[in-house]
Amino acid sequence: MTDHGNGAPALLRRRLAPEAHRSNALHPGAWWVWAIGLGTAASRTTNPLLIGMLIGVAGYVVAARRTSAPWAKSYGAFVKLGLVVIAIRLVFAIVLGSPIPGTHIVVTLPEVPLPDWAKGVRIGGRVTAEGLAFALYDGIRLAGLLICVGAANALASPSRLLKSLPGALYEVGVAVVVAMTFAPNLITDVQRLRAARRLRGRPDKGVRGLLQVGLPVLEGALERSVSLAAAMDARGFGRTTPVPAGVRRATTALTLGGLMGVCVGTYGLLTAQGASYGLPALAVGLLAALAGLRLGGRRSVRTRYRPDPWGVRAWLVAGSGVAVAGLMIWAASYDPAALHPGVVPLTAPTLPLWPAAAVLLGLLPAFVAPVPADSPASPISPVSPASRTSPAASEETS
Numbered sequence: 001m002t003d004h005g006n007g008a009p010a011l012l013r014r015r016l017a018p019e020a021h022r023s024n025a026l027h028p029g030a031w032w033v034w035a036i037g038l039g040t041a042a043s044r045t046t047n048p049l050l051i052g053m054l055i056g057v058a059g060y061v062v063a064a065r066r067t068s069a070p071w072a073k074s075y076g077a078f079v080k081l082g083l084v085v086i087a088i089r090l091v092f093a094i095v096l097g098s099p100i101p102g103t104h105i106v107v108t109l110p111e112v113p114l115p116d117w118a119k120g121v122r123i124g125g126r127v128t129a130e131g132l133a134f135a136l137y138d139g140i141r142l143a144g145l146l147i148c149v150g151a152a153n154a155l156a157s158p159s160r161l162l163k164s165l166p167g168a169l170y171e172v173g174v175a176v177v178v179a180m181t182f183a184p185n186l187i188t189d190v191q192r193l194r195a196a197r198r199l200r201g202r203p204d205k206g207v208r209g210l211l212q213v214g215l216p217v218l219e220g221a222l223e224r225s226v227s228l229a230a231a232m233d234a235r236g237f238g239r240t241t242p243v244p245a246g247v248r249r250a251t252t253a254l255t256l257g258g259l260m261g262v263c264v265g266t267y268g269l270l271t272a273q274g275a276s277y278g279l280p281a282l283a284v285g286l287l288a289a290l291a292g293l294r295l296g297g298r299r300s301v302r303t304r305y306r307p308d309p310w311g312v313r314a315w316l317v318a319g320s321g322v323a324v325a326g327l328m329i330w331a332a333s334y335d336p337a338a339l340h341p342g343v344v345p346l347t348a349p350t351l352p353l354w355p356a357a358a359v360l361l362g363l364l365p366a367f368v369a370p371v372p373a374d375s376p377a378s379p380i381s382p383v384s385p386a387s388r389t390s391p392a393a394s395e396e397t398s
Contacts, residue, residue, distance in 0.1 A: 019371050026369050028156035029164055030314035034061075035152030037321025038362055041328035042144035045339035046137040049351045050359060051144040054324075055082075057362040058151040064366040066154050070188050077187050078150025082143030089139030094127050098135060100343055102128030133343045164308055185224065189217045247295055254292030261285020313368050320364040327358035 035058070042054050059075075066072040094109070111124035193213045194204040203209045265282025331354060332339050338352035 028161040031156040033318035034321030037325040039148035040325035067372040075154035086139035093135030098131030102130030104129035258289025
């Protein structure tokens with residue numbers, strides 16, 4: 001049997017990242033920690049070059065490690081949503097103006113006169129290059145944050161993520177997972193209906209095609225919600241076990257107190273005056289919240305079948321995202337001018353060396369995370385004669 005020309009790169013790829021199976025599949029929480037780290041880094045800078053690198057890192061990892069599951073197809077929709085956000089931000093800057101003063105006038109629009117009570121607001125008027133650059137940088141930052149979240153949606157299985165939640169958050173987790181799977185299912189339904197219309201020779205683009213596709217998509221969403229409700233009811237969703245009143249009161253006090261401590265600690269870390277109490281308050285709040293979740297889990301009567309392990313590769317994936325976020329936060333405090341290029345006067349952004357090197361740490365999951373069996377990044381396996389002649393056989397073995 002031949003290796004189809006893979007050779008040494010395929011062998012190296014197998015050593016760094018084995019093929020994923022049930023026992024070594026990456027924990028879905030590691031993907032979310034990694035993606036949140038990239039999103040945090042994107043929120044700390046307005047440099048379009050750095051944000052472009054973050055988007056490229058997220059896209060490369062998604063292309064290398066996503067599966068053929070329905071939720072894995074949602075990444076493209078998040079990219080399009082990011083482009084729409086940039087366009088909307090630019091339109092607002094053109095029509096409603098920008099608070100950034102500028103001298104390079106691009107165009108002068110007719111200005112709509114407004115009453116005296118609307119002072120500070122204008123519609124139309126001068127559009128400057130400085131204002132457009134500020135709006136573009138701001139839109140790219142928000143788009144980068146959305147695309148990083150889309151990477152987590154494309155890589156992490158919602159059902160496995162729900163299984164990993166503490167028992168106290170099970171009901172909330174079900175609602176969040178159902179909400180997260182709405183976008184991938186909607187995209188799949190739209191693609192299926194558009195393909196069916198093309199096969200029938202009917203238009204699938206434009207306003208007319210969108211309106212004729214919308215009603216079947218809505219009908220499918222309602223049918224799916226009814227089926228989901230019936231399945232949840234048949235499995236006893238929401239059933240709890242009685243616990244003593246003292247445990248309930250302690251759970252409530254620890255959870256609320258812990259969340260308040262987390263909010264106070266986060267506020268202290270974000271302000272210069274709260275640096276002394278921010279970290280202790282955050283640590284105490286996290287411990288109290290975890291204790292409350294631990295006690296609250298006693299009310300849940302569900303069991304966890306074959307829990308996903310948090311292994312070394314999960315630590316490496318999550319640690320790469322945390323490292324990118326931490327180094328970017330440090331760079332924002334050490335050299336803020338490099339991460340926030342100025343628009344007055346209007347200057348071209350430059351790529352800072354050390355923040356760019358920190359962003360490249362986010363590529364680590366593309367090399368250490370297990371390769372899905374149905375991923376294009378997986379090594380090419382020999383094809384047996386039976387699988388070549390029978391498509392059903394290949395589906396049964398996959």
